[in-house]
Structure formats: structure tokens, C-alpha cells
Amino acid sequence: MYTDDKAVGATLKRCQQLYGSWGNAETETMLKRLYENKKVLYTTFKEEHKPSQDEGHWNVDFIENKFRKGEVLLPDMPLSKRFISLTIKQVDEAISRHHPALQQAMEALVQHVEDTLNSIEGCVPVSLLLSTMYDLADLDDPAHCGLQLQRDFITLIMSYVLATVFQGSMPNALHQLDTTLWAEGHCPLCGQQPHWGMLRDPDGAKVMQCWLCSTQWVFPRLQCPSCATTEQQDLAYFTLEDNVACRVDVCHKCKAYYKLFNMRTIGDEQTCLSLHHLATLNWDYWARKEGFKAGSKLQWVSM
Amino acid sequence: MKLTRRGFLKASGVTTAAATLSTIGLQTAAAQRYQSVRINYAQEVTTICPFCAVGCGIICHVRDGKLVNTEGDPDHPINEGSLCSKGSALFNMANIYSEKGEVKPNPNRLTQVLYRAPYGTEWEVKSWEWALERIAQKIKQTRDETFETTNSRGVTVNRTTAIGWLGSAMCNNEENYLFHKFARATGIVNLDHCARL
Numbered sequence: 001m002y003t004d005d006k007a008v009g010a011t012l013k014r015c016q017q018l019y020g021s022w023g024n025a026e027t028e029t030m031l032k033r034l035y036e037n038k039k040v041l042y043t044t045f046k047e048e049h050k051p052s053q054d055e056g057h058w059n060v061d062f063i064e065n066k067f068r069k070g071e072v073l074l075p076d077m078p079l080s081k082r083f084i085s086l087t088i089k090q091v092d093e094a095i096s097r098h099h100p101a102l103q104q105a106m107e108a109l110v111q112h113v114e115d116t117l118n119s120i121e122g123c124v125p126v127s128l129l130l131s132t133m134y135d136l137a138d139l140d141d142p143a144h145c146g147l148q149l150q151r152d153f154i155t156l157i158m159s160y161v162l163a164t165v166f167q168g169s170m171p172n173a174l175h176q177l178d179t180t181l182w183a184e185g186h187c188p189l190c191g192q193q194p195h196w197g198m199l200r201d202p203d204g205a206k207v208m209q210c211w212l213c214s215t216q217w218v219f220p221r222l223q224c225p226s227c228a229t230t231e232q233q234d235l236a237y238f239t240l241e242d243n244v245a246c247r248v249d250v251c252h253k254c255k256a257y258y259k260l261f262n263m264r265t266i267g268d269e270q271t272c273l274s275l276h277h278l279a280t281l282n283w284d285y286w287a288r289k290e291g292f293k294a295g296s297k298l299q300w301v302s303m
Numbered sequence: 304m305k306l307t308r309r310g311f312l313k314a315s316g317v318t319t320a321a322a323t324l325s326t327i328g329l330q331t332a333a334a335q336r337y338q339s340v341r342i343n344y345a346q347e348v349t350t351i352c353p354f355c356a357v358g359c360g361i362i363c364h365v366r367d368g369k370l371v372n373t374e375g376d377p378d379h380p381i382n383e384g385s386l387c388s389k390g391s392a393l394f395n396m397a398n399i400y401s402e403k404g405e406v407k408p409n410p411n412r413l414t415q416v417l418y419r420a421p422y423g424t425e426w427e428v429k430s431w432e433w434a435l436e437r438i439a440q441k442i443k444q445t446r447d448e449t450f451e452t453t454n455s456r457g458v459t460v461n462r463t464t465a466i467g468w469l470g471s472a473m474c475n476n477e478e479n480y481l482f483h484k485f486a487r488a489t490g491i492v493n494l495d496h497c498a499r500l
Contacts, residue, residue, distance in 0.1 A: 026328060027327065027328030153322045156329070203384030204377045232346065232349070233346070237344070238343060240341070281324060281329055286340065
């Protein structure tokens with residue numbers, strides 16, 4: 001559900017070894033604070049939140065039946081407004097502490113999210129927050145609109161909040177989901193398209209991971225998770241320089257890209273892939289520059 | 304009420320400096336050192352290991368028409384990503400390593416027909432047309448000279464022991480079946496396969 005403190009520290013160091021140093025000294029501290037604070041949030045939330053369905057609802061037969069039909073388990077889970085509010089305030093505190101110049105912009109963003117939440121009765125469906133994020137990040141011409149928060153920054157804040165709240169709200173039974181029977185490219189739990197995955201150690205299986213709920217599922221190496229093509233001439237990948245820890249898989253048919261982390265190089269099963277993703281945002285830049293778009297629809301590059 | 308970027312900017316009246324991920328130290332295109340970088344494209348192509356009849360799946364990584372890496376295919380039902388020592392070394396069929404560790408084409412990989420005449424010391428390059436014709440002639444000639452209808456005890460054998468025949472793991476089952484049929488029909492009894500599997 002959350003990456004423990006030891007794994008966060010180890011991952012930050014490993015990313016530095018593999019991809020180069022983080023942008024500045026504050027970055028690593030800020031990320032560590034963000035990830036470690038998740039544990040506090042989850043504990044607080046679990047004390048208050050009652051799941052909408054009993055844990056017993058999620059039995060093996062029910063899940064297998066769903067997967068055989070290609071049906072997602074939680075297509076539009078309702079999220080607690082209080083949890084969303086707590087989380088975005090925690091992000092505000094972490095970023096503002098390390099980057100005071102952004103305090104005003106962060107406060108404005110927090111206030112507007114709060115105002116939006118207050119206008120909705122009851123819980124907020126995750127689809128509403130997702131479309132909010134896509135709208136905020138999807139501007140044709142950031143300069144024309146007098147943009148003060150670039151789309152990549154918006155994506156970081158909103159995806160972190162969404163992922164934290166979603167994972168903290170999931171039924172316990174779904175945190176160690178057996179996805180063997182799942183054959184689709186999107187996430188079996190929440191339906192999102194992945195942004196990254198891994199090449200598993202030692203067999204090299206392609207295991208996609210959901211950016212929203214962290215669910216993992218095996219998907220064929222030579223198949224695009226976005227359009228499902230298996231034509232080998234449509235599929236390719238690129239690496240930057242001689243770095244073999246991260247590669248970008250692309251599809252010439254649908255023009256989607258996603259990142260794969262090679263666990264046979266990274267060598268740590270407990271590593272946190274979302275941190276590897278943040279350490280390799282340059283790969284996203286080059287994917288966009290090469291004419292591909294994120295299959296996940298997440299706008300990690302302001303261009 | 305959906306929160307839109309325009310609505311947010313209008314309502315908030317934010318006038319601070321633009322915030323990007325590079326502002327908070329997460330490297331993006333803004334970083335100068337990423338203005339030029341070497342991008343290495345490659346494709347993955349599936350194949351079957353040629354060394355035995357188990358037929359393990361292999362993924363070949365190809366860049367600019369050249370093989371740059373091989374690994375077991377994790378999606379293949381037979382081997383699920385694993386390879387034996389021979390399959391793992393498939394890359395070396397095409398490439399070997401210099402003393403400095405640089406990859407170079409394997410000089411022992413045959414790319415043309417070579418013929419050494421009886422009692423000769425040198426290999427000559429020959430065409431496939433010449434070679435196949437020569438092989439056919441020699442099989443016929445050898446069989447005619449050595450075929451025995453009965454053995455020394457008078458048992459009917461209809462065989463030639465002067466020719467040996469090898470099947471091939473590089474060929475499929477149907478081709479090996481035809482090889483076997485042909486060999487037996489011509490009376491060849493010294494019959495084996497390069498992999499025995």
C-alpha cells in the first residue's frame with residue numbers, strides 16, 4: 001500500500017546511481033517527506049473511513065469471474081473529500097517548505113481544490129478528479145493563457161494526490177491482487193492506462209504497474225498496452241545514451257509510449273517505481289520530442 | 304463543478320513565477336545538459352532457439368538490421384523466459400567479443416558454401432548449385448558402390464553403411480521427417496540428429 005521508509009531511502013539512492021543526481025539538494029528531501037507522510041495519512045484515514053463493501057465481497061471467485069470477462073474491479077471508486085483535502089495540504093506543506101517561492105501558487109491551487117470539493121455533496125468519484133487533472137494539464141498554449149503552473153507541475157501534484165487517496169481508500173483485500181487471469185492493457189483494478197512498468201527479474205516478463213492504484217499485471221512483451229497491436233514492426237523501444245535501466249517502449253501504430261524499468265539491472269525487488277519514474281522524466285521529454293504521447297494521458301512534459 | 308485551468312487561473316489571479324518540475328528540481332527538458340542526447344532505437348523480434356527440438360522462444364533485439372542482444376521470451380509457453388546454456392549463447396552464433404570486450408561478427412559463422420577436395424588442405428568457396436549437384440552425385444555414387452542386398456549371413460538387409468546422415472534442429476519436424484524417410488528409403492542406416500532431442 002505504501003513504500004516503507006527504508007525502501008524510499010534505498011530507492012532514492014539507487015535512482016541517483018542509475019540516472020544521475022536529483023535536481024538539487026532539496027529535491028531528495030522533499031520527495032522523502034512526501035512518501036514518508038503517506039504512512040501518516042493512511043493511518044489517519046483508516047481510523048475514519050469505512051469501506052463501501054465488506055472485505056469478504058472481494059473473494060477469489062468473484063475476482064476471477066470479473067477478470068475472465070475483462071471487467072475492472074473498481075471502475076469509479078468514490079473518494080473521501082476529507083482525505084483529498086488532507087493530502088493536498090500535505091503536498092502544499094512539503095513543497096512550500098522546500099520551495100518558498102511556490103507558496104502562493106500552491107495555496108491558490110489548494111484553495112481552488114477545496115472550493116471545488118465543497119461544492120460537491122458526499123464523496124467525490126475518482127473519474128471527476130481525473131477529468132479535472134486532465135483539464136488542468138491540457139492547454140494548447142500555456143503561454144497564451146498566462147500560465148503560472150505548467151502542466152507537468154499540475155500533473156505531479158494531482159497524480160500524487162489521486163494516487164495517495166485512491167490507494168488509501170482501496171479495500172485491504174485488493175492490495176495484493178492476483179492478476180494472473182487479466183489479459184488487457186489497462187489496469188484490472190481501476191481501469192487506468194499505465195505510464196510505466198518493469199522487465200521482471202529473472203525472466204524478463206513485462207509487468208505493467210498502475211500509476212493510480214499500484215496494481216501490477218503481466219502483459220505480453222510484444223504487444224502495445226494502448227492499442228493491443230502485436231505487429232512486431234509497429235513496436236520498438238529506445239534508450240538514452242548507454243543507460244539500460246530505463247527504456248521507452250513506443251508504438252508506431254497508436255503513437256503511445258510508456259516506460260519500462262529493467263529490474264535485472266536495478267536489482268532491488270522492493271524499489272519504488274514511481275520514484276524511478278520521477279527520476280527519469282527526461283525519458284518522457286525525449287518520447288514527446290520523438291512524436292509519441294503518453295498512453296496514460298498524463299502530461300509529464302510541458303511542451 | 305469541474306475545475307478547469309482557465310477557471311482556476313481566473314479565480315485565483317495567481318501572478319507568481321511559472322512553476323515547472325525543474326523549478327522543484329525534477330529534471331525535465333529545461334536542463335541544459337539534455338539538449339543533445341544519443342537516442343538508441345531497437346526492435347524486439349521473436350524467434351525459436353535452433354539448438355534442439357524443445358524449441359524455446361527467444362527475443363532478439365535488433366538495431367539497424369544488426370543483432371544486438373538475445374534473451375529468453377517470457378511469454379513463450381515452453382520456456383517462459385528461461386534458456387539453457389546453449390540457448391543463452393545464441394548471440395555468439397552471430398557475434399563474439401574481442402580482447403577489449405568489443406562485439407564483432409563471429410568469423411567462424413559460415414556465410415557461404417566451403418569445399419575441401421579429398422586430400423586437400425584449403426577450403427574453396429563454391430556456389431549452392433555446384434554443392435547440391437555434387438552432394439547428389441556423391442550420394443548416388445557411394446550408394447551404388449557400397450549397397451549390400453544381403454549381409455554375410457545371408458540375411459536381406461538392403462543397406463549402405465558407407466553414408467552417415469544427420470538431421471537438424473535448425474529444421475522443423477516436417478523437414479526432419481522427410482530427411483528420415485529419404486535416408487531410410489536409400490538404405491542409409493547410420494542416421495542421427497545433431498541434438499538427439
